Amino acid sequence: MTLQRPPVNSLNLDLLKEMSKSLDEIAKNKSKAMILTSASPKVFSAGLDIMEMYKPDLKRVEEFWTTLQEVWFKLFGSNFITAAAINGHAPAGGCLLAMSCEYRVMTGGNFSIGLNETALGIVAPNWFMDTMTNTIPVREAEYALTTARMFNVEEALKVGLIDEVATDKDDAIAKCKGFIGKFDRIPALARSITKLKMRQAAIKRLQDGRREDLNEFLQFVQNPKIQKSLEMYIQSLKKKA
Numbered sequence: 001m002t003l004q005r006p007p008v009n010s011l012n013l014d015l016l017k018e019m020s021k022s023l024d025e026i027a028k029n030k031s032k033a034m035i036l037t038s039a040s041p042k043v044f045s046a047g048l049d050i051m052e053m054y055k056p057d058l059k060r061v062e063e064f065w066t067t068l069q070e071v072w073f074k075l076f077g078s079n080f081i082t083a084a085a086i087n088g089h090a091p092a093g094g095c096l097l098a099m100s101c102e103y104r105v106m107t108g109g110n111f112s113i114g115l116n117e118t119a120l121g122i123v124a125p126n127w128f129m130d131t132m133t134n135t136i137p138v139r140e141a142e143y144a145l146t147t148a149r150m151f152n153v154e155e156a157l158k159v160g161l162i163d164e165v166a167t168d169k170d171d172a173i174a175k176c177k178g179f180i181g182k183f184d185r186i187p188a189l190a191r192s193i194t195k196l197k198m199r200q201a202a203i204k205r206l207q208d209g210r211r212e213d214l215n216e217f218l219q220f221v222q223n224p225k226i227q228k229s230l231e232m233y234i235q236s237l238k239k240k241a
């Protein structure tokens with residue numbers, strides 16, 4: 001699955017809906033595995049589209065968040081094998097997508113990956129945190145989340161946020177295929193049940209608290225202070241360009 005929403009693959013409602021549909025198709029056509037990557041040469045995904053959260057239409061922003069939750073359920077909780085070929089920056093929601101896969105290969109270069117929400121004055125939802133603690137040790141996750149740490153490729157490898165480094169996108173995809181090939185001699189059902197048992201607690205936590213999670217998000221986007229911070233953040237991104 002190749003993310004292709006220039007310039008930075010920010011996750012807006014339309015892209016999330018497309019991803020949700022594609023994940024359904026992959027599950028339905030009984031594909032063995034999926035590799036998630038990006039068509040951009042330098043950004044895997046810039047995370048959630050901040051414009052969806054800035055001065056939002058309430059009905060749309062509710063659909064936006066529930067679709068994000070759905071994409072996470074379908075990706076993190078998939079039966080099929082998932083790997084991410086991370087060929088560029090992967091902040092916040094971009095990192096969430098990568099961590100929701102079972103294996104991550106990142107291309108070397110001046111790229112960064114991590115959950116930087118606290119730097120924006122945002123508290124990452126529990127399921128973002130659960131996805132991180134499913135990937136790296138709890139202590140490292142707490143430190144990274146509270147400090148909004150963006151890891152460079154070497155640091156990400158060292159902490160286990162990524163599994164391998166690749167020279168370029170083709171190499172990243174080849175390495176993801178190498179991971180997928182490891183399951184050739186493992187019975188598929190045993191593999192998928194084991195994966196889902198390992199992920200069950202995090203999935204159940206969001207299933208049980210889904211409405212509450214949505215309400216928290218809706219309160220968040222309606223808070224004037226948050227709107228001010230988002231405005232300043234958008235300006236800083238634009239100034240940079």
Ligand SMILES: CC/C=C\CCC/C=C/C(=O)SCCNC(=O)CCNC(=O)[C@H](O)C(C)(C)COP(=O)(O)OP(=O)(O)OC[C@H]1O[C@@H](n2cnc3c(N)ncnc32)[C@H](O)[C@@H]1OP(=O)(O)O
Nearest residue numbers: 010046047048049050089091092093216217220237238241
């Ligand atoms: C209760 C719980 C409540 C809330 C939970 C919310 C959780 C939030 C999760 C998120 O994912 S928030 C998004 C966080 N993402 C970021 O902070 C990334 C910001 N972007 C960047 O750092 C960089 O753009 C980059 C990804 C490193 C790429 O850099 P590059 O130099 O290649 O591009 P540039 O910065 O010039 O951007 C081009 C263009 O795209 C716009 N842009 C960038 N990121 C976003 C984004 N996330 N959403 C919307 N738009 C984005 C940027 O402003 C530029 O626009 P312009 O061309 O009009 O100037």
